[in-house]
Amino acid sequence: MDISVVIPLLNEEESLPELSEWIERVMRDNNFSYEIIFIDDGSTDRSWEVIQQLRAKNENIKGIKFQRNYGKSAALNEAFRVSQGNVVITMDADLQDSPDEIPGLYKMIVEDKYDLVSGWKKVRYDNTLTKNIPSKFFNAVTSQVSKIKLHDFNCGLKSYNRKVVKSIEVYGEMHRYIPVIAKWSGFKKIGEKVVEHRKRKYGVTKFGWDRFINGFLDLMSITFVGKFSKKPMHFFGLWGMLFS
Ligand code: UDP
Numbered sequence: 001m002d003i004s005v006v007i008p009l010l011n012e013e014e015s016l017p018e019l020s021e022w023i024e025r026v027m028r029d030n031n032f033s034y035e036i037i038f039i040d041d042g043s044t045d046r047s048w049e050v051i052q053q054l055r056a057k058n059e060n061i062k063g064i065k066f067q068r069n070y071g072k073s074a075a076l077n078e079a080f081r082v083s084q085g086n087v088v089i090t091m092d093a094d095l096q097d098s099p100d101e102i103p104g105l106y107k108m109i110v111e112d113k114y115d116l117v118s119g120w121k122k123v124r125y126d127n128t129l130t131k132n133i134p135s136k137f138f139n140a141v142t143s144q145v146s147k148i149k150l151h152d153f154n155c156g157l158k159s160y161n162r163k164v165v166k167s168i169e170v171y172g173e174m175h176r177y178i179p180v181i182a183k184w185s186g187f188k189k190i191g192e193k194v195v196e197h198r199k200r201k202y203g204v205t206k207f208g209w210d211r212f213i214n215g216f217l218d219l220m221s222i223t224f225v226g227k228f229s230k231k232p233m234h235f236f237g238l239w240g241m242l243f244s
């Protein structure tokens with residue numbers, strides 16, 4: 001199978017038919033063999049019924065349902081476990097990411113041999129105050145700490161060599177740091193592609209201000225794990241010295 005498209009979602013019933021039709025069209029036009037994996041992260045609207053209807057019409061569509069809301073990271077992690085494609089492409093369910101980006105993202109993995117390619121929403125269609133400014137700060141800090149030169153770590157649209165998704169684990173709020181986790185797992189060829197960003201067509205954003213607090217706590221924990229997992233004595237040796 002060429003491509004697994006992985007789509008985590010929480011209460012996105014209106015977008016799903018349009019999104020899946022668009023993906024199907026792109027796959028057909030490019031002759032890709034594919035699957036679409038929808039992960040319903042505890043929706044309370046009709047999203048899961050819509051997914052059932054879409055599955056009945058297209059056997060390439062698969063669905064996973066969480067009994068409650070576990071978060072975007074858990075949803076991605078579950079889909080990564082079951083995905084079968086040689087290239088795995090993640091995208092948000094709200095039509096802010098364009099399926100027309102799929103062929104370009106696929107090519108960068110297969111032909112240019114990237115391990116991971118992250119989308120860059122160079123022109124963003126979100127609320128400037130709550131999204132754009134904090135996200136510039138977040139990206140600058142993450143890039144500095146991780147030494148990975150990306151502008152938009154948290155872009156929902158990304159493509160992966162299947163080796164990457166089968167080697168990493170994503171939990172908590174870590175979906176924002178997948179390139180960092182991948183780098184620390186030994187995948188060094190990480191690229192970036194400017195992608196089209198669109199206004200949210202239906203529904204509302206699921207991430208508020210609290211995402212920064214949880215996100216930064218997780219950055220501290222992965223930095224800690226990354227730094228000391230290879231050299232535990234640098235940490236434990238220090239404490240040993242202090243308390244001996
Ligand atoms: N999402 C999810 N679980 C959550 C929160 C969000 O699966 O707990 C999904 C959401 O439905 C969407 C994607 O993650 O498909 C990105 O969320 P959203 O569009 O609300 O974020 P924003 O674009 O506003 O940053």
Ligand code: MG
Nearest residue numbers: 092094096200
């Ligand atoms: Mg969105």
